[in-house]
Amino acid sequence: MMTKERMDSIKEVLKPKIVEKLIGEDKVELRGDEVVLKGEYYKKQVRIALKNCDIVDPTNIEEYIAFDGYYALYDSLTKKKPGDIVEEIKNSLLRGRGGAGFPTGRKWDEAYRYQADKKYIICNADEGDPGAFMDRSILEKDPHSVLEGMALGGYAIGSDQGYIYVRAEYPMAVKRLEIAIKQAREYGLLGENIFGTGFNFDIELRLGSGAFVCGEGTALMESIEGRRGMPRPKIHRTAHVGLWGKPTIINNVETLANVPVIINKGYEWFRGIGTEESPGTKVFALVGKVENAGLVEVPMGMTLREIIFDIGGGAQDGKEYKAVQTGGPSGGCIPADLIDTPVDFESLGKIWSIMGSGGMVVMDENTCMVDIAKFFLDFSVEESCGKCVPCREGTKRMYEILDRITKGEGVEGDIERLEELSETVSSASLCGLGQTAPNPVITTLKYYRHEYEDHIHNKSCPAKSCKPLIKYFIEDTCIGCTRCAKACPVSCISGKVKELHVIDQSMCIKCGACYDVCPVKPIKAVSII
Amino acid sequence: MEFKFDMEKNKDKVIEFQDFLNEKKSTKGPLMPALQQAQEVFGYLPMEMLEVISKTLQIPMAEIYGVATFYSQFSFIPQGENKISVCLGTACYVKGAQNILEEIESQLGIKSGLTTPDQKFSIASARCVGDCSIAPVILVNEDVYAKVKKSEIKDIINKYK
């Protein structure tokens, strides 16, 4: 059995060793009494959910214990009542990090008050937003923080069984979780009679099988029960009637990773970080056409500018920054002139995007906004489970319209049709997938309407990205090096050495190979018009 | 393509799979783990094994079929020896993953979702493999290729020929 004395002695021996080693490798520095990663990229970051990532060895439970791991669980089980934990989380105003931002404490309170012989707690590790990998990092680099968060949740609501639903695309995360669960059982931190308090709690892993909609709470439950992952109509709250009809709490990975730290440091400390209505931090996957791509964890309320430019270094390769997409397929594109918007649940909602799970995809001048809207609609069409008509049929019709616009076949009235469909699909769909699927279209129409109009009326793509609408053309700065002619896969470029080359437009497949190889500087002789 | 499941050749695997099913029979919600195990052990879901699942877990074939067709990780045909997955998640897409996929399709002469006639390669697209900071990403079996360029595709494929 694990005891406080044993944890103390592990911590006393191991922590100095780890810190010394990491300082020796020049990987970390001390910020107050906290050990943080070193480097410019981390200076503006405040890490709570990621606090142990790249610092502790995720395959060794003792290293997690050395960094205060499982102390929150010990204190709670030995000194606090379940209701106290619920109160603490309620007071912290922690909001779900999986997308919707629902107050975690309120959810727990519902399940805590509901009497039942069996209750469940589920960790949603399905991380479906394509272009985001926050949860993956936590699962792979600090799995115990999630296990401890779940055990605390289990104690708070009176559940003895947890499930972690991980997407199958993350084999390494699955492996790390398996190891972590095994070690936690060996150390008596999962299983029966934890810390000798009579509290039992165990966790089972369940794998997804490649269906985005299974990230939706009730669809996920259907999937665990062994059915098609289709969302349930929301007649009951899952906190009352959830998995196998029992009260069930479902929380995101990052939400759960915050829990032990809040219990350890208290809700007042947590409320001191971030904004009044959205306390704490948020992890973002800053990716796309940005100089320094990677994970960042910052206090809520930091502006997009600070995240994208100060931490991310702005657009890549000296290109012009155009927009950032947040919230994945449910979110929106935020244009450059709103770069000073603070990032929290309310502020992003006001400008028609959402916080989402934390994907932040940076786009530059060469990204076509109609094409991006089409990309997300394609995603929604494929991932719609097919249960309700507005989502199944509506997203498909929207996709078809976007597809023809990007092909230069858009017709008068397409924009209006898109707007009408957006409204129907978002108001009549059964679950969040359909309700939010039109968002990428709505926001791009709001901020980049002229791009749609250019495609439809002028048959041109201002970002020069939609292939059917562009032409490759060789300017008379051509030096006649013949590289383009050699690279052309359909041999449609003719010209003699040291003479101007010409592209036969009727044969050109617009693959861009000529543009890629053209050596003329500073402006390539191949231009896209 | 026609495939015949060879019971004789897969005898050991079938026994192993049957043991797995017997063990899972008494747990709650055993169907997904059963299908995942079959996919893992046999590389696809042979009809013969779906029948075994149906008998052991007492679930009608129609229901099993319904579940198996819902999830994109399950396949009813064997996969190629080398599985190429091209990430088409948002981060990879804005960095030109579509062009990479088209290049692979043209090099191998098959469309995404199919297997080459010699069963050497199959191509699939993925929705974010969680390596967005090194986009665009392709996976060949377990190998990750980061920041892939169109001009590198040929060499990558040749490694597995």
Ligand SMILES: Cc1cc2nc3c(=O)[nH]c(=O)nc-3n(C[C@H](O)[C@H](O)[C@H](O)COP(=O)(O)O)c2cc1C
């Ligand atoms: C289509 C759809 C997909 C979702 N995917 C995820 C996901 O991958 N991960 C996640 O944590 N939440 C996802 N959610 C949100 C969950 O339904 C749920 O709100 C969340 O897991 C609750 O946890 P939280 O309160 O800790 O955020 C999704 C919702 C919808 C509608």
Ligand code: FES
């Ligand atoms: S979008 Fe390709 S790895 Fe995330």
